[in-house]
Amino acid sequence: MNQTIHWTEHGQSMQAMWGGDSRHPAPTQIQTISQISAEQALQHMRQNIALLWRGDYHQGKQLLAAIKKRVHSKARTHNDFHKHRLQQAQHSRLFQQLLIEIQPDGQISNNRAPNVAGAITDVYGSPNHTNLLLPLHLLLGYIGAHEWHKTGVSIPALNEQKIHVPYGVFSPVRGEYLQLVAEAQLPEPCHSAWDIGTGSGVLAAILAQRGIAHITATDNNPRAIACAQANIQRLGLTGQIHIQHTSLFPEGRADLIICNPPWLPAKPSSDIETALYDPAHQMLQSFLSQALNHLNSNGQVWLIMSDIAEHLGLRSSEALPQWIQSAGLKVIHKTDIQPTHPKAHQHHHPLANARNREITSLWQLSAQ
CATH class of the missing domain: 3.40.50.150 (Vaccinia Virus protein VP39)
Structure with missing residues (x-):
């Protein structure tokens, strides 16, 4: 987690640390959104345009679920392990294109978003000192793992x-x-x-x-x-x-x-x-x-x-x-x-x- 990501939002230059999976490249194009259909989102994501979600947090989760449902419904069933793994990797890279921004104290500015400081500290070992840009599907995994960790x-x-x-x-x-x-x-x-x-x-x-x-x-x-x-x-x-x-x-x-x-x-x-x-x-x-x-x-x-x-x-x-x-x-x-x-x-x-x-x-x- 040492790569800085830059984007423009409302005419202002923005930046944050990239927290995505190291085995996938960081996004080079970022578009901020607060409302979009799953089909439109997929069109952008397949063109390697990452979407930074600024809308309601729970609506963002619903959008991600709808995206995954569309992708999985069209996925081919591979009994071959290697083809199955390749398809999994392709899906993982695609899902990494829907982003959320997290502040150093674990706060998320999106409406109805939880504080995720505990989950982030679990993963990275210490609180962030700068804003973090993270794929939403990874964040949800971190939150789930954090709850398992506590329980x-x-x-x-x-x-x-x-x-x-x-x-x-x-x-x-x-x-x-x-x-x-x-x-x-x-x-x-x-x-x-x-x-x-x-x-x-x-x-x-x-x-x-x-x-x-x-x-x-x-x-x-x-x-x-x-x-x-x-x-x-x-x-x-x-x-x-x-x-x-x-x-x-x-x-x-x-x-x-x-x-x-x-x-x-x-x-x-x-x-x-x-x-x-x-x-x-x-x-x-x-x-x-x-x-x-x-x-x-x-x-x-x-x-x-x-x-x-x-x-x-x-x-x-x-x-x-x-x-x-x-x-x-x-x-x-x-x-x-x-x-x-x-x-x-x-x-x-x-x-x-x-x-x-x-x-x-x-x-x-x-x-x-």
Whole structure:
């Protein structure tokens, strides 16, 4: 968020910081509006003319909803994952063309607009010192994420204690695999554990609850580090869990190394998708290839993976077992569970055929 956007409004030169998704270009043409039809708005947006909404805030939300409805109704249904992702990226870029201006104190001058200081601080880490120009659809996502952050997600495997997750950190809302981690037999002995790519810190917390005395949780995302630290402190587990900002492994060895990497080998099309997509399974393969070098004698590697990439034709069913074997590891136990999240049972989603067959597994591995 360091690019300044300029536009002219009522004959005056205006400027604000650009807060749109970094994977899409900032607008070069901006037109201010307070009333327009969805069809007219789309015509401008398809010509790369961004629309800065000055009308009633709730009418702006209605306009965005009408735009999305028109775009989605005309969208082609792609059973092919790559075509589906391309279309998603094109839609995301289009929706980024309807803007809202936010003042440094989180106020929005539009009629009936809420104060969004909390949501903005959640995303950017500190209050703005200048006006911010933001796509309305991103702002609505920030507001929704902020409410989830405040409310928290109840975790059955933590006796219904809550994990609080801000925007940009993977949330355990679909946490069927957490119970697998809570119930799987630990290696013997198991005095130390590492949670690689900890995100919210939920896996580290479950391992601490199981009595492991020394746990290191790592991540390379500063937002995830701050999130995990806050959750671990809130749960009273700072005596057992150390959070470390690093890529993959810390120094030394552990009795148990656990990782829940991104499940889909694709390029993220937005900043928030980096927890979901791992191009060419780079993180997964790096983790597997290095894990044995950090494992104590009789230690185990626990890998949490979904097979949805196989159902989408993005990974063969033989690939993961081959990578495990090539890393000098062997499977000692594998536990499967079916997803319980609502998307797994949708029948009209373009990728429903894969989602309906998805299985999530806990792979327990040891040295060959």
